Amino acid sequence: MDWKTFQALLSGVNKYSTAFGRIWLSVVFVFRVMVYVVAAERVWGDEQKDFDCNTKQPGCANVCYDHFFPISHIRLWALQLIFVTCPSFMVVMHVAYRDDRERRYRAKHGDSNCKLYNNVGKKHGGLWWTYLISLFVKTGIEFSFLYILHYIYDSFYLPRLVKCNVAPCPNLVDCYIGHPTEKKVFTYFMVGASCLCIILNICEIIYLISKRFVRIAKKINRGHRNMNVHQNDYNKDPFNNNKETMLRRDLKDQPPSFRSAFKSSHRVSGLKMEEKIRASAPNLSVS
Template identity: 85%
Template structure:
């Protein structure tokens, strides 16, 4: 496997990742890929050669080795690294799809028009693609840890194993080469995988909480905008304050002169003068 090409492909994912995603990518390369390439391959390279059994029966050592090591650690880790990093390419492919749509849109409507403000920004479908890739990576990590635990019994490598598989004539003792060294690397790779799971879970919580906060702020702004528009409407403005002078005048009780004053007295006088003019001999009683 060409790990340089693999690293070049994954470096493009770093541009669209969050802070947790960048830490996850660093952990994958430094604590998993580098350890795998530099040390793990050499430690596990001679595992079958150093697997010795105290019998000369042809085929017994090979059958016993296949019984206790149905899948090699080094090949299982290589498969795990490939499967774990593949979901990250979903994000890169989605961004490439957006770039292609943006290019076609500009060719049709002009260079000044834009379909996306930023093709690499995690909004809409890209946000869902990124979140799904995190769930897939976490599921793959958990699945491979379960396989390793189920096959090798709690990641433990004993110094001596007893084999009774045919064509061995009887129960034979087989010895694993460099068991302590292999045990250390096994625990190290399991710990790095567990750390990647924790980082993926933290990134999932971060993305979901950030999305919830953004939606809550959007709802608050929309509600505030509706309230401002309601207050600006003159027909709905019930909060207009009256001047204090008008309030005092309305609350002030009427005076005695204004209450006793006859508002229709002038009209009554005019009617009396008309009666006297028409009938001068009559007297008003």
Template identity: 80%
Template structure:
């Protein structure tokens, strides 16, 4: 398998991923693909030759190996790596579809026409759903392969000696697994890396959903605020302008306008003058009779 081509295909996914997605991609390449290519593939190698049984009965070693190792670890991990990275291509294909649609729209309406998408790689609308579905699919595939490995190899345990009594073996035969400790270490390491990828996928799902909820909540609050401001500025009765706010020019004009008779009679200077007249008449009552 050409892993360089595989890495080149997935490099485009990194541009459209979140921070959790970039960490997931780094874990896949560094802790899984690199370990698989550099070390794990060599450890297993031709594992059937290292599977020795204490009998020379023809076909017994082959049947016992197939009974205890129906699926090779190394081939199962190769399938797992291929399957978990395939959903990421859904995002790349969706972005490519958006780019092609934008190109055809510009070719039809000219270069100065308004864009269909401000950013074709931004996770809004259908691309957000595609990205979220790809995360769910990747998480399901990881969990499915871990379950298969758990069921086939008895909780990821790799014994040193297995006892086989499958036909054509003449009796109970002891068979010895080659490099059992080394294979066990790599098995636990790959299982741990797979579990870490599942955690990163779940964190990214929670991050995307919470960010979408916050965006919808802010949009709803902004819409209610705009409605409240619109309701305060305009009344339902077009002939009742009492609640209309005054402009700056109207306030200045009102200040420069001379007071009317009603406002003058209600002014504090008028009230003080009336009180002074009452005091004068009370102190000199003969003035009113004399006049």
């Protein structure tokens, strides 16, 4: 396994991760990859030779070892590290896809300032969903490997002595595991690191979802504020005479009532009678 290439690929994931994602990567490198490479491989280096049974029956030790260790802890952890880190490459590939779209968009429009994305690594839209799905997949893989480890060995505890009666063993045979205490310590350490990674993934999922809800709530509040501002400006506008014009139009469109017509005609006739009386009356003023 080329750990340098593995580290180079994961370092690209670090650029697009949140704070919880960076802590997760640190835990994976320091507490899992480094422990695996430096110490765990040496402890489980030649474990089959250290597995000793109190019989010389040919094939009995091999069959008993395969019965109690169908898959080695060290190989199971290697598979776990590979499968756990693979979903993070989904984010890197999605960002690379965005980069390619951005490059083709600029080449099509021929303008360097013309952008399809404000930031190709910003977790919005499809990239947000890709990142969230990768977190769910990583958490599921961690739970699956912990269950497999517990199911195969019936617990995370490694005993010093195991009893085997599998053929071709002639009877109940006692077999002894090499370095049981040391292997037990590393087993608990790797299980604890895996549980810590699960907690970090759950915290990151909660952080992303809560941040998305807060952003949506802010957009809704901003939309309500804009609507209220426009409505207040409409009501406070001194040049807004829509209501007055509508009232005037309504008054113009309505036909005059009988009373108003009678009053207006009575006023006009009264004025004409006053003018006639004044014209016919003699001028009695003395010069």
